[in-house]
Amino acid sequence: MKRKYLYIVWVILLSIKSLAQNNDQCYGPNIGSGSLNAKIMIGCVPFTVEISKNDSVATGHKFIYDYKGGPPTNPTEVPTFTYSAPGAYKLMQITYRKEDGKELRVCGVVTVLDTNKLILRPKICDKKVSLEIIDNKKPGTLPYDYCLINWGDGNPVEKIKLPTTVISHTYTNTNDRKVSVEAHYEVEFCTKQSVVDIIFPKSTQPQINLLEKTGPESYSLTFNNVSGEDVKVLGNNSLITAKSGELGTQKITFENSAKNVCYSIKLENNCFPNNISKEICDIDFEVTPTENSNDLRWQEAKPAVIKDFMVLKNESIQLPYGELRYSDTTIKCNQENCYQIKFTSNETAFISNKICLKNTLKPCLSSIFIFIPLAFSPNNDGINDTFSIFGDDEKLISFSIYDQKGKLITTFTSIKDTWNGENYLSGTYPYRLITKSQGNEKNEIIGKITLLR
Numbered sequence: 001m002k003r004k005y006l007y008i009v010w011v012i013l014l015s016i017k018s019l020a021q022n023n024d025q026c027y028g029p030n031i032g033s034g035s036l037n038a039k040i041m042i043g044c045v046p047f048t049v050e051i052s053k054n055d056s057v058a059t060g061h062k063f064i065y066d067y068k069g070g071p072p073t074n075p076t077e078v079p080t081f082t083y084s085a086p087g088a089y090k091l092m093q094i095t096y097r098k099e100d101g102k103e104l105r106v107c108g109v110v111t112v113l114d115t116n117k118l119i120l121r122p123k124i125c126d127k128k129v130s131l132e133i134i135d136n137k138k139p140g141t142l143p144y145d146y147c148l149i150n151w152g153d154g155n156p157v158e159k160i161k162l163p164t165t166v167i168s169h170t171y172t173n174t175n176d177r178k179v180s181v182e183a184h185y186e187v188e189f190c191t192k193q194s195v196v197d198i199i200f201p202k203s204t205q206p207q208i209n210l211l212e213k214t215g216p217e218s219y220s221l222t223f224n225n226v227s228g229e230d231v232k233v234l235g236n237n238s239l240i241t242a243k244s245g246e247l248g249t250q251k252i253t254f255e256n257s258a259k260n261v262c263y264s265i266k267l268e269n270n271c272f273p274n275n276i277s278k279e280i281c282d283i284d285f286e287v288t289p290t291e292n293s294n295d296l297r298w299q300e301a302k303p304a305v306i307k308d309f310m311v312l313k314n315e316s317i318q319l320p321y322g323e324l325r326y327s328d329t330t331i332k333c334n335q336e337n338c339y340q341i342k343f344t345s346n347e348t349a350f351i352s353n354k355i356c357l358k359n360t361l362k363p364c365l366s367s368i369f370i371f372i373p374l375a376f377s378p379n380n381d382g383i384n385d386t387f388s389i390f391g392d393d394e395k396l397i398s399f400s401i402y403d404q405k406g407k408l409i410t411t412f413t414s415i416k417d418t419w420n421g422e423n424y425l426s427g428t429y430p431y432r433l434i435t436k437s438q439g440n441e442k443n444e445i446i447g448k449i450t451l452l453r
Contacts, residue, residue: 034104
């Protein structure tokens with residue numbers, strides 16, 4: 001069959017209406033027909049078409065390799081062209097008859113086939129392997145016609161027409177295999193091989209590798225799906241979500257607002273002595289700010305055998321802790337801190353949600369010694385006509401006052417600086433105070449003062 005396509009000669013008055021589009025002018029009044037001599041017009045991407053200009057009655061050969069209709073524009077004299085994307089392309093050749101100079105046109109269709117790999121989704125149960133074969137070609141491109149399956153056990157290669165449902169094969173033993181699937185078109189120009197390793201499960205039940213709480217109510221669960229079976233996520237033995245199986249490492253994300261939940265996974269088929277994993281339990285981690293500390297609380301981790309329990313601050317500082325709580329008193333005014341808990345239970349790693357907060361309850365002025373009046377009245381009555389701040393001048397870095405649109409009005413760099421209100425109307429005006437603490441660390445306070453007239 002392959003030899004049939006090695007050379008194609010197109011001799012045309014092309015009138016295939018299914019190809020006509022946008023005022024197709026492959027033929028028409030006062031336009032003669034010509035001959036298009038080309039090597040194969042069908043092939044795999046990237047595909048190069050080669051045109052042989054051996055027309056004895058015409059001259060001035062020019063080509064449009066992707067003609068889309070309408071008057072021919074921008075023809076080229078180059079007799080070869082490479083198509084980089086799969087699809088069907090209309091090729092137009094324009095020549096002129098040697099005898100009388102009459103324009104001749106002829107069109108042909110170049111078919112460029114895709115060579116994508118097939119997607120293989122195996123499921124393993126005892127000695128039986130069920131293989132789902134998916135041709136994921138883009139819409140508008142030709143699908144494969146059939147495939148050849150080598151199951152890797154010495155049995156004859158199996159030819160399967162595509163598209164297909166799940167194909168099953170039973171081995172005589174549970175030795176690991178390499179299954180190859182070769183995709184074909186009927187024209188036999190393009191083939192593509194896909195390979196999948198079949199590793200028969202050695203474990204007796206599924207195992208969750210990692211449960212990570214990514215938000216207050218969101219989770220990510222990772223496990224090695226050694227059989228490729230569909231899986232259910234259970235919370236306290238009730239269904240949370242169900243997902244299609246994927247052979248190898250599989251990650252499932254889900255939402256759950258319930259507290260005190262222990263999670264497990266259940267494989268769809270009973271291919272293990274126990275098809276439900278051991279549990280990993282959430283600890284409902286919370287952080288509450290107070291005037292003196294950030295208070296960390298969590299539930300008791302279950303089951304009781306817990307390894308490598310860590311309470312982390314800012315990802316690197318490991319905090320000491322009591323049984324189910326810890327008070328972080330080393331916080332500073334308006335400083336953001338992030339907390340997280342990690343441990344291992346039933347050989348499953350657990351990572352709590354990361355809680356970041358800036359404690360705004362902790363007083364910022366207690367060690368700054370700067371006093372900021374709440375209001376002043378620049379009405380020339382001799383009482384409180386100007387605004388000023390009081391305290392330790394050495395601790396002041398800057399005090400800035402802004403208008404309601406956020407534009408800077410004035411900045412104090414000394415407690416001797418004052419503001420008379422200028423021509424500003426009555427109202428509240430934001431300020432930003434930056435000071436040095438007793439340890440010469442920067443502290444920032446944002447507030448408002450009131451101007452009264």
